[in-house]
Amino acid sequence: MTAWVVRRPGPMATGPLEKVRLPVPEPAAGEVLVKVEVCAVCRTDLHLAEGDLTPRRPGTVPGHEVVGRVVARGPGADLLPDGARVGVAWLRAACGRCRYCLRGAENLCPYSQYTGWDADGGYAEYLVAPQDFVYRLPEERPADELAPLLCAGIIGYRALVRADLPPGGRLGVYGFGASAHLTTQVALAQGATVHVMTRAGSARRLALELGAASASPAYDAPPEPLDAAILFAPVGDLVPVALAALDRGGTLSVAGIHLSDIPPLVYQDHLFQERTLRSVTANTRADGRALLAFAHRHPLRVTTVPYGLDEADRALSDLAADRVTGAAVLHLGD
Numbered sequence: 001m002t003a004w005v006v007r008r009p010g011p012m013a014t015g016p017l018e019k020v021r022l023p024v025p026e027p028a029a030g031e032v033l034v035k036v037e038v039c040a041v042c043r044t045d046l047h048l049a050e051g052d053l054t055p056r057r058p059g060t061v062p063g064h065e066v067v068g069r070v071v072a073r074g075p076g077a078d079l080l081p082d083g084a085r086v087g088v089a090w091l092r093a094a095c096g097r098c099r100y101c102l103r104g105a106e107n108l109c110p111y112s113q114y115t116g117w118d119a120d121g122g123y124a125e126y127l128v129a130p131q132d133f134v135y136r137l138p139e140e141r142p143a144d145e146l147a148p149l150l151c152a153g154i155i156g157y158r159a160l161v162r163a164d165l166p167p168g169g170r171l172g173v174y175g176f177g178a179s180a181h182l183t184t185q186v187a188l189a190q191g192a193t194v195h196v197m198t199r200a201g202s203a204r205r206l207a208l209e210l211g212a213a214s215a216s217p218a219y220d221a222p223p224e225p226l227d228a229a230i231l232f233a234p235v236g237d238l239v240p241v242a243l244a245a246l247d248r249g250g251t252l253s254v255a256g257i258h259l260s261d262i263p264p265l266v267y268q269d270h271l272f273q274e275r276t277l278r279s280v281t282a283n284t285r286a287d288g289r290a291l292l293a294f295a296h297r298h299p300l301r302v303t304t305v306p307y308g309l310d311e312a313d314r315a316l317s318d319l320a321a322d323r324v325t326g327a328a329v330l331h332l333g334d
């Protein structure tokens with residue numbers, strides 16, 4: 001099969017990805033073999049390609065927003081029939097026995113494993129995944145509209161929950177890529193007022209089209225104080241900016257897996273009056289099921305930019321250069 005691997009992590013201009021031929025993987029016990037229909041491109045793939053996240057094994061295939069069909073099963077994998085439409089997401093395994101798993105926080109499991117980091121992901125024609133960690137997906141929606149839900153959607157959903165937005169509250173969204181454009185729609189469907197701060201003009205236009213009350217450049221103050229904010233841009237300089245925009249008692253939730261350094265905070269300006277700063281670490285399967293169920297009840301408008309599998313490196317370069325409005329999606333074709 002054709003696949004891309006991260007060969008030498010570094011800036012996209014240095015060509016960290018390499019297109020290779022690999023054997024179709026064999027599903028191990030409890031795993032299914034999935035034929036990939038589409039794989040959406042996540043900023044985490046870019047962090048892996050560019051070396052912001054340390055590789056966990058050499059030559060790994062990135063990609064963790066996969067929509068495909070089960071075509072084979074390993075020993076004991078009897079939950080999903082052949083042809084079942086499934087989604088393969090970031091969280092690939094958790095131990096189920098540690099103190100975090102036992103209290104429902106499998107996203108914090110020290111033994112957790114991730115698709116496209118610990119195991120080969122979806123920038124390929126096939127991948128294997130544990131049956132317990134794949135999601136059943138509906139048949140009605142096109143694959144390219146489902147794929148971005150699997151990380152951009154799920155992580156954004158968790159970040160929104162962690163932001164503790166009160167009912168009818170005012171939410172600030174910093175950065176407006178794949179995850180933010182979905183999360184904004186979830187918040188709007190829940191009755192929030194959303195203010196978007198982001199650098200690209202095309203992203204600001206999309207934000208207004210989707211129903212944001214305002215859209216301004218990333219470092220601008222929103223037109224009113226915020227009850228909660230989510231930082232999607234991987235830019236630590238925006239942390240004090242977003243904290244200063246919070247009303248008393250507000251919460252800033254940082255959605256990304258990687259953030260550039262946060263400058264010094266000034267207690268009075270950024271934290272006093274019970275403002276809260278929180279991180280978001282991956283997601284649980286319960287988050288995934290909750291987001292997919294929400295998206296089923298409130299179909300989200302998923303803005304995608306299509307690429308062929310052969311163009312994976314170009315898709316990541318476009319993402320790095322802010323040239324993608326919405327979510328980049330690799331189409332595998334047939």
Ligand SMILES: [Zn+2]
Pocket residue numbers: 094095096097098099100101102106109110111112
């Ligand atoms: Zn665990």
Ligand SMILES: [Zn+2]
Pocket residue numbers: 042043044045064090151152
């Ligand atoms: Zn992701």
